[in-house]
Amino acid sequence: MQVEGYKPLIVAFCCNWCSYAGADLAGNNRLAYPADVKIIRVPCSCRVNPMFVLRAFQRGADGVILCGCHPGDCHYTSGNFYTRRRMAMLFSMLDYLGIERERTRVEWVSAAEGAKFAATMNDFAQTVAKLGENKRLEDLRCKQ
Amino acid sequence: MQTVTRDALIDRAVSLLSDGTVDTVLGWRKGLFDYDVTPSTFKTVEDLRENLQWDDHCGANFSKYLIAQTKKTESKVLVFLKPCDTYSFNQLLTEHRFDREKAYAIGIPCDGMVDAEGNMLERCVNCKSKKHVAYDELIGEDGEVLESGRFDEVKWLESLTADERFKFWQDQLSKCIRCNACRDVCPACTCEKCVFDNPKSGIENKAPASSFEEQNFHIIRAFHVAGRCTDCGECSRVCPQHIPLHLLNRKHISDINKFYGEYQAGAEVGQRAPLVNHADGDVEPYEIFDGGDVNA
Numbered sequence: 001m002q003v004e005g006y007k008p009l010i011v012a013f014c015c016n017w018c019s020y021a022g023a024d025l026a027g028n029n030r031l032a033y034p035a036d037v038k039i040i041r042v043p044c045s046c047r048v049n050p051m052f053v054l055r056a057f058q059r060g061a062d063g064v065i066l067c068g069c070h071p072g073d074c075h076y077t078s079g080n081f082y083t084r085r086r087m088a089m090l091f092s093m094l095d096y097l098g099i100e101r102e103r104t105r106v107e108w109v110s111a112a113e114g115a116k117f118a119a120t121m122n123d124f125a126q127t128v129a130k131l132g133e134n135k136r137l138e139d140l141r142c143k144q
Numbered sequence: 145m146q147t148v149t150r151d152a153l154i155d156r157a158v159s160l161l162s163d164g165t166v167d168t169v170l171g172w173r174k175g176l177f178d179y180d181v182t183p184s185t186f187k188t189v190e191d192l193r194e195n196l197q198w199d200d201h202c203g204a205n206f207s208k209y210l211i212a213q214t215k216k217t218e219s220k221v222l223v224f225l226k227p228c229d230t231y232s233f234n235q236l237l238t239e240h241r242f243d244r245e246k247a248y249a250i251g252i253p254c255d256g257m258v259d260a261e262g263n264m265l266e267r268c269v270n271c272k273s274k275k276h277v278a279y280d281e282l283i284g285e286d287g288e289v290l291e292s293g294r295f296d297e298v299k300w301l302e303s304l305t306a307d308e309r310f311k312f313w314q315d316q317l318s319k320c321i322r323c324n325a326c327r328d329v330c331p332a333c334t335c336e337k338c339v340f341d342n343p344k345s346g347i348e349n350k351a352p353a354s355s356f357e358e359q360n361f362h363i364i365r366a367f368h369v370a371g372r373c374t375d376c377g378e379c380s381r382v383c384p385q386h387i388p389l390h391l392l393n394r395k396h397i398s399d400i401n402k403f404y405g406e407y408q409a410g411a412e413v414g415q416r417a418p419l420v421n422h423a424d425g426d427v428e429p430y431e432i433f434d435g436g437d438v439n440a
Contacts, residue, residue, distance in 0.1 A: 082419075085418065096301065096392075104429075105430065139360075
């Protein structure tokens, strides 16, 4: 259900070496992306424990996106390969449990791709806005 | 009915206990009723002769008990393993959870176990293997890995729409009373300190405050054992609320088979689990739904 003036809350986990720098570049170039995207900097995308994703949903996030270096470009050589397997499994499981599959995403954004970062965030925010509030994984006790 | 008799088990256990090869026997202890069987240790011959039970109610998997028991003894621990238990045994060895030298494994064939009402357990209806993958000696005949329909129910769930799936899992998971039996019995859940035992987390105790917490609990637990779950079916067997928890684990197993190639946890010692491994050209998380029901 879409509410007037509703803006989705989006949590973006960005790896320190590529995507966070990509976000920085987007800012430097004055590329607009929704202010409701809350960026959490992580040393590597594989730092993101699947529980972080669930926790974000539990605390009221409407969408969760992970950004990391392109496969093969990981600062730690192989971190994002693990992310890739892990998140494929997790997203598949969330879908199996009936959570809308559009609420989760993994995107590879390099430090030079400020434009891609902004475009990805705009697109993701739009997709999540269409779905409306996250009702299926939220925890009412965490509502303020 | 089991083909191997209780007497055959007791004879072998008694002789190993008497000649000092082992000083502890892990076995099923008789309870008040037929179905009331408790996993237990036996230290004496008299106790064994009197209280060991072996029949269709002996579903318990002893692999996990080896972790605690092998630490308590300088000698060896005798353990009876049904075919599906041997996979957990191997998986725990792969993870270096107990000392192989301190375990004496006797493989025994299994003809399927029943629950308290006398119905065959789901995991036995869809038995994946009658073959022992680890043992020191074998009583009776070894079988073969079987073709089973254990993924049929997963496929049926996948064919539903997202809303139907959500309803199905809400109905199931809201029954959860957070007794933690599934975690305590799981041979893959062997962390010394469990993430759910954190007193500050607010999710330590029973008495669920909302159904969503239950969902998170089961997603997290399923993910923690993903790639290491041997599909022994203990979680569903012990669940007092009859939640089909094996469907969560089997979803992960079927995904692993589909994305990263056929993999059976515990089939061999020393296998590298799919989630601690990677390959070039792995499927991307945004590609997994291709070919699936995109409108779901």
